[in-house]
Amino acid sequence: MGKDIPLGRIFGIKLGMDVTVFLFAAFISVTLATAQLPGLSRGHEEYAYWIAGIGGALFLFLSLLVHEIGHALVAQDEGIGVESMGLTLLGGVTRMESSPTTPGAEFRVSVVGPIASAACGVVFLVGAFLLPDSGTWDLVGALFFWAGYVNIFLAVLNMVPAAPLDGGKVLSSIIWRATNSQATAMLWSGAAGIVAGMALATWGLRNLSRGGATFGWFNVIVGFFVAWSAFQQVRSAPLYKALEGLSVTDAMAAGPPTAASWSTVGEFLRTSFPRPEHQAYPVVGPDGQVSGLLTAAAIRAVPPESWDQLPVAALAYPLDRVTLVAADEQLIPALQKVEGADVRHAMVTAPDGRIIGTLDPSALDRAVHARRQHPTPV
Numbered sequence: 067m068g069k070d071i072p073l074g075r076i077f078g079i080k081l082g083m084d085v086t087v088f089l090f091a092a093f094i095s096v097t098l099a100t101a102q103l104p105g106l107s108r109g110h111e112e113y114a115y116w117i118a119g120i121g122g123a124l125f126l127f128l129s130l131l132v133h134e135i136g137h138a139l140v141a142q143d144e145g146i147g148v149e150s151m152g153l154t155l156l157g158g159v160t161r162m163e164s165s166p167t168t169p170g171a172e173f174r175v176s177v178v179g180p181i182a183s184a185a186c187g188v189v190f191l192v193g194a195f196l197l198p199d200s201g202t203w204d205l206v207g208a209l210f211f212w213a214g215y216v217n218i219f220l221a222v223l224n225m226v227p228a229a230p231l232d233g234g235k236v237l238s239s240i241i242w243r244a245t246n247s248q249a250t251a252m253l254w255s256g257a258a259g260i261v262a263g264m265a266l267a268t269w270g271l272r273n274l275s276r277g278g279a280t281f282g283w284f285n286v287i288v289g290f291f292v293a294w295s296a297f298q299q300v301r302s303a304p305l306y307k308a309l310e311g312l313s314v315t316d317a318m319a320a321g322p323p324t325a326a327s328w329s330t331v332g333e334f335l336r337t338s339f340p341r342p343e344h345q346a347y348p349v350v351g352p353d354g355q356v357s358g359l360l361t362a363a364a365i366r367a368v369p370p371e372s373w374d375q376l377p378v379a380a381l382a383y384p385l386d387r388v389t390l391v392a393a394d395e396q397l398i399p400a401l402q403k404v405e406g407a408d409v410r411h412a413m414v415t416a417p418d419g420r421i422i423g424t425l426d427p428s429a430l431d432r433a434v435h436a437r438r439q440h441p442t443p444v
């Protein structure tokens with residue numbers, strides 16, 4: 067998203083908030099203060115309802131955060147890097163560097179979110195029953211009851227077996243385990259997502275026609291969002307089918323020419339004659355160690371007249387900005403890592419640590435082509 071308002075870090079993970087969250091929070095606060103809380107707990111001052119309404123919006127966003135922290139911590143536990151967590155108009159989002167590589171990991175990363183929501187719901191509901199039923203405590207209790215109810219609702223909604231909801235990913239992981247094919251799982255959980263999304267939108271439209279404006283619109287928007295995301299997933303299933311079972315080795319540009327860090331770009335081009343399939347070149351320092359990566363795109367971005375004055379080291383990306391992927395890694399998650407990185411070329415390492423190739427998004431064409439030449443039975 068990029069335009070997230072930064073909110074610091076939790077468990078070392080960057081946390082941000084979309085500006086639209088203020089709109090959502092205002093809507094929740096107004097609804098709570100003017101309609102729901104006065105119905106649940108009578109006889110308080112108007113300002114008390116407003117404070118409780120704002121508190122309710124905070125409770126809701128804290129619970130959404132607990133849900134996302136659940137996803138993020140389990141993902142990290144499964145060895146998946148987590149870029150950031152964010153709050154948006156449609157709830158929370160955890161941005162991972164790549165998707166889970168096994169059905170078991172997909173199941174655990176997905177199911178923990180609804181479990182976290184349900185746990186928040188239980189905590190709030192228990193709080194509501196423990197708080198005294200008199201005076202201001204009664205209003206606080208009403209707030210806890212509302213927050214508990216909403217969290218249980220979120221846990222149930224998220225377990226609807228429709229992509230891209232958590233339940234859709236859980237369904238996908240089960241089909242994946244049963245058929246041993248992620249592409250098949252994406253196809254069926256996507257289809258379920260389209261059906262569920264359209265059903266939700268239709269229900270919302272019926273609500274609207276009966277005058278239930280607010281929740282009608284909410285269901286229409288969420289319904290179309292779910293159906294559209296699920297449709298995208300169904301569309302990408304054939305590509306997954308083509309890449310399934312391939313490793314980084316099948317798609318990398320093997321044996322790229324290396325560039326000496328102390329030579330100029332001009333010298334490198336004259337002595338190495340890089341072939342078109344090589345779009346990135348590991349840079350080797352005087353000690354023989356790889357110290358960075360020079361890309362063809364970076365070379366093209368400076369005028370050819372300056373190539374003979376420009377040292378390779380000045381134009382190359384330093385090692386800490388370059389993604390490393392292992393040669394035997396599965397291709398799909400490796401490509402996801404490269405797509406998400408700011409340098410869209412990765413270096414491929416052999417088990418002994420040597421750099422044996424580079425990987426970039428154009429590898430997709432190579433991989434699909436390789437698959438055509440070496441078909442595997444399905």
Ligand SMILES: [Zn+2]
Nearest residue numbers: 179180224232
């Ligand atoms: Zn979730």
